[in-house]
Amino acid sequence: MSSDRVDYIAPWWTYWLHNFPHINLRFQPIDKTFQPEDENYQQSLIFLGCVAAAGLGLNLLCLAIYLSCLCCCRKEEEEESKKPNSCCVTWSAVAAGLITCVAVGVGFYGNSETNDGVYQMTYSLYNANHTLGGVDSLGITLPFGLKQVSGTMSNMRSGLHQHLARLDEIFATRGDYVQTLQFMQQMADNVIKQLLGLSDWEKAKVDLASIADQSATIEYYRWLTYLLLLILDLIICLLACLGLAKQSRWLLTTMMVFGVLTLVLSWTSLGADLATAVGTSDFCISPDKYIMSKTKDVISADIVHYYLYCNQTLSNPFQQPLAIFQRSLTTMQIQIxxxxxxxxxxxxxxxxxxxxxxxxxxxxxxxxxxxxxxLDCRGLNKDYLDAMVGVCYDGVEGVLYLCLFSILAACAFTVMLCAIPRAWRQIACREQDYDDMDEEDPFNPRARRLGSQNPDHTNMHSFCSYSSSMGSQTSLHPPARLSPMPQCLSTCESKKKKNNLGGKVTSEI
Structure with a gap:
């Protein structure tokens, strides 16, 4: 047994979570000891989820009040200032985007840490189950549901009995040889009796491989759910920023609906993660006490202590039967x-x-x-410590990061839900101001756009050229309203006057 064994020490964050108030649904404080079968303890974890639900309700109430105030006070602000203030919306969108990016990064890290911790726990359970299965095949009963004498011990008992029965007939004429055979039979029976004298572990039968399989399946779906939630948060944030940049009212409205949905999911995940973290921390504070309480009626406390602590101060509970087995085998080999x-x-x-x-x-x-x-404690104790480190260090730490992700995501989408209505109103105000412009104003963007689409303006140069080639003003129709004469028309008129003047001079000469 190694003297430099590393003991299990719970991390500081498990103590911090363990000190959270444990209150049942009747608002009564209860014991903080890990008791998952107790109804009051279950209610204390549900109470933490209810706290997150209350936070969601308060968040939605604040958003409703903000939107109501925005709808009531916006008209007065528009009358005071014709130019909408878009700086607040821009910075709100930037802040929401940055917070979302940070939240998604924290969420990916926490999801990976939690998955690593659960994987380490399941791997340790598989190793422990393999060790116990090897002991079972060698024919001794141990904790966690191994069979009674089987394998080698059963074969030894039946085979030895057959050989001794035949030798007893052969050595019937020699009393000393018969006594030797009887002595060997007594020693074999004594070995079997010592091994059968161990406690009956059938009541403590637990399939560690089945527990590991169930844990791995649950963890896979948990990991996949959070991965989809992280991707959804990122996509909604990007589409919301795109809607603000494009000033698309339908896209902003759609993202506002999805933002409310994501806000609900963030608070829901926060409640589930908080309850999981507190419950796991209660177990991590003293896992040995919980294991002892679950096995005290079916397994000897000496055996449980031996495998949980594995130090030199505790003697091997299997040392005596194994020593008798070894001495008996040596004596029988000498006799044979x-x-x-x-x-x-x-x-x-x-x-x-x-x-x-x-x-x-x-x-x-x-x-x-x-x-x-x-049967040495070091193998199973190492698997036990690895499982505890995986759950209480990586697992709980990852869940805490997921809680932080939920909080940051809730803050980011709250800011986004506050910014989108302002942007939506500003887009509406700009469109209204755009519709109120004078269409006859030459500086109106709409008038310039409509003017560029008028075919008369596009064919002006060809019209002037055609009139000049004809040399007559009869084809020109004066405009219905007075307007400044275009430069091309004045040029055509001057050319016509010069031609008429030249004709008169020639006729006079």
């Missing part, structure tokens, strides 16, 4: 060696049975060494 040396020359037919007993004793001794190694 003597019979092979002195009895075989007188009774040659006894050699086959004596060699069979010797082979059986050799195989039993090899199994005894394997059994001694498997």
């Amino acid at each position: 060696q003597g019979l092979l040396q002195f009895a075989v020359p007188l009774f040659p037919t006894a050699e086959r049975d004596l060699l069979g007993i010797q082979h059986l004793l050799n195989s039993s001794e090899a199994s005894l060494h394997q059994l001694t190694a498997l």
Whole structure:
């Protein structure tokens, strides 16, 4: 047994979570000891979820009050200032985007840490189940539901009885040899009796592999759910920012609906994570006490202490039967060696049975060494410590990061839900101001856009050229309303006057 064994020490955050108020649904404080079967303890964890639900209700109430005030006070602000203030909306969108990015990063880290912790726990459970299965195949009863004498011990008992019965008939004429055979039979019965004298563990039968499988399945779906939630938060934030940039009212309205849904999911996940973290921390504070309380009626306390603590001050509860087994095997091997040396020359037919007993004793001794190694506390204690470290260190730490993710996501989407209505109203105000502009104003953007679409303006240069080539003003129709003459028309008129003047001078000459 190693003297430098590392003891389990609960991390500081489990003590912090363990000190959270434990209150049942009747608002009565209860004991903080981990008791998952107790109704009051279950209510204390449900109460933590109710606290998160109350936080969600308060958050939605504040949003409703804010939106109501925004709808009532917006008209007065519009009358005071014709230019809407978009700076607040911009910075709110930037803050919401940054907080969402931080929240998603924290969520990915917490989800990975929790998954690593649960994986380490399931891996340790599989190792412990493999160790106990190896002990079971060697034929000894241990905690967690191993069978009674089986495997090697059962074969030894039946095979030894057959060989001794035949040798008793062969050595019937030699009383000293018969006494030796009877002594060996008594020693074998004593070994079986010592091993059968151990406590009956059938009542404590637990399949660790089944527990590991269930834990792995639940963890997979938990990990996948949080992964989808993280991706959903990121997509909603990006689409909301895109809606603000494009000033798309339908996209902002859709993202506002999804933002409310994500806000509800964030508070729900916060309640579930908080209850899980507190309950797991209550177990991590003193896991040995809970295990002792669950096994006190079916397993000896010495055996449980031996595997949970595994220090030199505790003696191996299996040391006495294993020592008797070893001494009995050694004594029987000496007896068989003597019979092979002195009895075989007188009774040659006894050699086959004596060699069979010797082979059986050799195989039993090899199994005894394997059994001694498997029964040592260091293997199972290491699996126990690894499982505790996985759950209480990586697991609880990851759940705390997931709680932080839920809080940051709730804050980010609250800011986003406050910014989207302002942006929506500003877009509406700009469209209203745009509709109120004078269409005849030459500086109106709409008038310029409509003017660019008028075919008369696009064909002005060709019209002037056509009129100039004709050399006559009869094809030109004066406009219905007075307006400044375009430069191209004035150029055409000056050319016509020069032509008329030149014709008159020529006729006079």
